[in-house]
Structure formats: C-alpha cells, structure tokens
Amino acid sequence: MKFTSVIVVLAAVALPAFAEGSVEVTYNTIYDDPNTPLSITACSNGANGLQTKGYDTLGELPSFPYVGGIPGLTWNSPDCGSCWRLSYTDASGTTRTITVTGVDGAWSFNLSLEAMNALTGGIAQEKGTVTATATQVSASLCGM
Template sequence: MKFTVFSTLALSLSLTNLALSQQVMTVAFEPLYDNSQLDLLTTACSNGNNGLVTKGYNVAGDLPTFPRIGAAFAVEGWDSVNCGKCFKIKYEPTGIEIPVIAVDHAGAGFNLAKAAMDELTGGRAAEIGRTDMTVTEATPADCGM
C-alpha cells in the first residue's frame, strides 16, 4: 500500500514539475535578429561570464540555430545567467515547434527574428504581429550548444 501512495505522489510531483516548465507566453518578432551580422556585443548577452561572445559567438549568424534567436523574458539584463538559454516555442494553430536561443532581454515573452516567427506561423508573422505561443525550457543540446 505504501508503494502505491508513494507512486501516486511521485507521479503527481512529476506532473507538477512538467506543468511548471511549459507556459503560454506572448511572442512577437523583431527584424533586428534576422541580421546574421548582428554584433552580439550590442545585446544583453554580449560579454561577461555568461556572455555569448565569451563563448565564441561573435555575430548572430555564428549561433547554431540562427535565425531561431531572439530576446527572452528570462534574460534579465547584461550578463544574465540565462544568456544562451534554449527554449522550444510552439505555435498551436500550425503545430510547429522550433528551438530558440535567448540572446537579449525582452520585457515579457519573446521577440524573435521575423524568419523564426514566419517559420512558426506559416509565413504570417507580419499579419499576426504578437500572439500567444507555448514555451518550454529545453536543453542546450536542443539548440546545438
């Protein structure tokens, strides 16, 4: 009997953790992040201990997921511990999900390269503008890092 209670409790806790790692957030696009020559020294994730330049990425095009990059709510500011963090973003109407690397600060949600948002929305980024999408924390390997 104790095993069953423990198993139910463990299942409940693991489902709670799963729910916390996935959220619906607002997503928009910012054409600045479409530029493969964007100097990462101009972003919040530039240099410093957690900076992307410090890790050998000098321009946006050096990042493994480019143009699947953008500003994220998780990057609090310069040299954030969340610089380079990988997220999976899914647009429910199309069912398309892509990995995205956080390279800059966003006040809320995400501001992606237009090409990334077009990929998610079937080419409708400019028409949609800003919309809710499902965001899940991902592993660095999911973003090729």
C-alpha cells in the same frame, strides 16, 4: 523541519511553472541580420556572455536565425544561450514547433522574423503577436 519541507515542495511546484507556460511571441528583424553584433545584446560579455564563448555576431550562433529575446534575461544572465521550444497552434488546429536560442532580454519572446514565420506558418507580419507555449529545453537542442 516542517518549514524546510514546505519550501522544498513549493520550489518543486513553482520551478516547472517558469520552465513551461503560455507566452506572447513577437518579432524584431534585427535578429534576422547575421551581422548583428552580440555586443548590443544582453548576452554580450561577462562570465555568461556569448562573446565569452567565442560568438561575436548572431550569424555565428548554431541556431541562427532561430534566436531572440526572452523574458527575464538580463546582462550576464545564466539564461544566455538557453534553448526554448515554442509551440503555436493556428486557427485551423495546426501546431508548429521551433527551438530558439535566448540572446537578449525582452518582455515577451521576441524572435527573428524568419523564426516567427516558421512558428506561424508564414503569417508573422500579419499576426504581429501570437500566444504560444514555451518550454526550456537542453541547450544542445539549439546547438549550444
């Protein structure tokens, strides 16, 4: 009984750590092209795939171009179509927040250039990589 209680407590502490935290954010312009087929992403087909839900290209997603790869997402992942709130505070103390839909796997949050520019105030190419805070939110906030 004590062992079960310990597991429940650890799960309650560990799960929020995965739901929110400091992450690296990069960009890839492939996510800016509305004609990019979802068939080349981790969220292509399968029970959790976005094609299975009727989307064939990135441009068909409600949140486009606020899409990208997210850490830990693999083929047929339940995280396909998940929605993430990213917040970035620049050197002047200005904080910008966007929501993005997870459509692919990546080692960091790898967004469209347009989404990263919205997050950074237009300096995505200058910065290349920024550190932001990520929080998983309801998929409905991304139109899913």
